[in-house]
Amino acid sequence: MRTLGDRWLGVELRHLETFDAVARAGSFSQAALKLGYTQSAVSHQIASLERIVGVRLLDRPGGRRPVSVTEHGKLLLGHAERVLAMLSTAEAEMQNLVTGRERLRVGIFQSVGARVVPAVLKYFSTRAPHTVIELTERGWEADLLGELENGHLDLTFASLPLEDGPFQYVELMEDPLVLAARADSELAMKRSSLTLQELAEIPVMTYRRCRRTAQLSEEMQSRGLRLQLRHPSDDNNTLLALAAAGVGAAFVPRLAIEPAYLGMSVAEIELPVAPRVIVIAWHQDRPLSAASERFVSIAGRVCSAIEKGDGRTQLAAVPGGT
Secondary structure: OOOOOOOHHHOOHHHHHHHHHHHHHOOHHHHHHHHOOOHHHHHHHHHHHHHHHOOOOEEOOOOOOOOEEOHHHHHHHHHHHHHHHHHHHHHHHHHHHHHOOEEEEEEEOHHHHHHOHHHHHHHHHHHOOOEEEEEEEOOOHHHHHHHHHOOOOOEEEEEOOOOOOOEEEEEEEEEOEEEEEEOOOHHHHOOOOEOHHHHOOOEEEOOOOOHHHHHHHHHHHHOOOOOEEOOOOOOHHHHHHHHHOOOOEEEEEHHHOOOOOOOEEEEOEOOOOOOEEEEEEEEOOOOOOHHHHHHHHHHHHHHHHHHOOOOOOEEOOOOOOO
16 A cells, blocks of 8 residues: 655645645735735745645745746645545534534525525425525636535536536526516517517627627627627626616526516527526535435426426516616
């Protein structure tokens, strides 16, 4: 059986944690602030780690230029991230055992939090009350996947394609882009799917960053068309409120439109881009707990029910609108 060399037995978890923090921040001072250390303590730990492994892990250009990870450092960083993730998982599992209550940490984004999660949590509150579900909401899926990889989450909702990483997932539903507009608008009166030519004639509000909107915009430009983009926002309620006020149509995934929005109509579009596919993901090196498996199963049932809803739905007035 192979054993570690004597030097490598000197590697401590605090060395790996400090190395990870510096690599992420690109700065010794920022890593020190995050960890609650002095900058000299951070420098000492990195120097100790480099001495133990026998290679330089970080390039230090000096001045205000960011610290960068060497090729040797990238190799060790991948292993360090896995070690720290496993430790975080062990901490969560130990806490579950000590308290007798299973804690499930789940990453969510806006539309899933509004449409899917409430029904899942209702199930757990009535049928599995000893499971504590902690939700973490982020604006960008890459942030959620990063926290999943680092052991800070047990599960996360995301959409395909996933960022590169050690992830497994289950597909939950397709969620096409649609237009939401006032029910008394000309758009609401149309009974067939919109063509790209018709879409180009409508002022639309959508997100600042959206992979599928960017793909659609490029495809339309290749056909001599362009989207009339207005008032970008990353908040679903803002986009829908603008649509309800008659400013234009909200160009959003169907899941972003809550049933509480009455007085609005949803129109389908003949799009040359595939709908987003919503998934729930977990770390491939960490087996799903019973609570995680139950959460995945219930989320799948909820998403299936939503996906089977009527294709052209009447929705009510924006809550709180005047």
